[in-house]
Amino acid sequence: MKRVQFEHSPIPYLFVAPQIIIIVIFFLWPAAQAVYQSFLLEDAFGLSSQFVWFRNYSDTIFSSAWLQAFGFTIIFSTLVTFLSLGIALLLAVKANEVIQGASTYKTLLMWAYAIAPPVAGLMGNLMFNPLIGDLYGFMNAVGFDFDHKLDPYDAGFVVILISVWKQVSVNFIFFLSGLQGIPKSVNEAAMMDCNSSTRRFWTITFPLLAPTTFFLMVINITYAFFETFGIIDTTTQGAPGGATTTLVFKVFQDGFRGADIGGSSAQSVVLMLLVLVLTVIQFRFIEKKVHY
């Protein structure tokens, strides 16, 4: 068999170069640095370092603080993902049924999308301020002995509330466009086949939204893992007693506050592997059940 050889031109490489350069400089290089650093132990002033093999890793994984952060991250991510998806889906379904003033309603629901996580955190911080915070006052007024500075559950509640609030609008937009992508006649056919609107939702609408839901789940888990850093940093800062410290926040704390470059690098490498495993699971097992 003869192979056809085309003239190779360098132009295509030129076109992809900017993207490749960005990936190498901002992603691959730091990742490689992190892997390298995770094998080193540095003194507190950064003057000397020593190759310690996997000691940073064993110190990390077997420390109770890391395990606590790991546990909190799992619970936090699960709750944030499910709550923000659930609330957004409910709002989208209702918004889709609204006929009058629909665009106003939708715009209002999308607003929070424009707010950066640290800003959302600052706003939450104000609302839960023990002196002037309305929500703080409200929680205590309705009978809770609410104090997120002391109680780990209350602190968890605050960060989850803000994270969910911030994320609902993004999910809402995607769910709404997903709902509007379902042909009207399919809904009408379902109306003629099934009398119960709840049952129609679970047997027709929800399965048809599965691709959107799957995509949003991936996005939301990533959000809960990484982007909520800004919210935690501006509200609880991981307190009380590390009860609201996520893995990412702990990487930051140990690396930049604690100056333990090696330990924090080891943690970020572990985090990287965790996300890798999570992504594989998502695409291997859940995507199979999704009908495009």
Add this chain to the structure above:
Amino acid sequence: MSGVQLKSVRKTYPNGAEAIRGVDMDIKSGEMIVFVGPSGCGKSTLLRMVAGLESISSGDISIGDRVINDVSPSERDVAMVFQNYALYPHMSVRGNMSYGLKNRKMDKAEIDKRVNDAATMLKIDQFLDRQPNQLSGGQRQRVAMGRAIVRDPQVFLFDEPLSNLDAKLRVQMRIEIKRLQRRMNVTSIYVTHDQTEAMTLADRLAVINDGRVEQMGAPMDLYNDPKTLFVASFIGAPQINLIPVRFDGIALSNGNLSLPGFKDLPKDADLVLGVRPDVLVETPDGQFEMRVDLVEQHGGENLVYGALTGATNEEGEDLELCLKASKETLPELDGKLTLGFDPATAFVFRKDTGERLI
């Protein structure tokens, strides 16, 4: 089995637009009724009101003896076939067909039996485990019909079900729908804008225009005896020739054209003469002359299009005329043909009201 009654049914949208302006209709049990009309005339709206997908502003719709105005679509005992099939994309063919039955808590063995019977009847039994996206357009259409058949409803509703199919398949499915309806003897309402489909499928046709039923009757009755200008111009392909004329007491005239043989017509009104292309004949002593512009050869027959000489429409342009002729008739382009017709086969309408006078 039961018929469908519509009593002064109206549909007014919240913005004041009137889609249906009072429709009365009595559809007998087992009858196939076709709603036909131009797009936007309200025919689909009327069907969707029977289905329960549009609310009824006033009037009553009943199936059998039961008024169904406030009954939910799934409890009206009607099944609908949609234009774009509206199959559930995430369900297999079997799932699509059995979904409605499962929701009615029907016995599993009975569901299987009905699905298998319908699939055999529609020749889709080998596709039962496929997804809709693995089927061709014609097969999807069959699945959509199967989904309606298994329900064993009192009324079938078809909303332009063939308009997404190619021409050949459309003819094939048209015959199949007719055969199926005969066999199952279920009251059916079929909406279409295609007048061939309407003529061939209907036991009775309802020509709908601007939210009203212009005329209802057997297809050939509507063709031979249209009550209005609209019905005459809508039914029949190629379209009826319409010539604006006035009556001077002796003959119908337009420009140099003078057509005797008519009497008892108002002298002070604008009239329209309607002559079907197939009653026009080429004859030396005909009433008018046509300049041939175009000949369409359809195989079995030829359609000759041209301009009527001597007469003009309101804009002062030549009047278009169509003649249905045998395949041997091949006039030269720009040549003249002398045409005639028997005045007894022509219609005369009032231009302003559209009412037929002769």
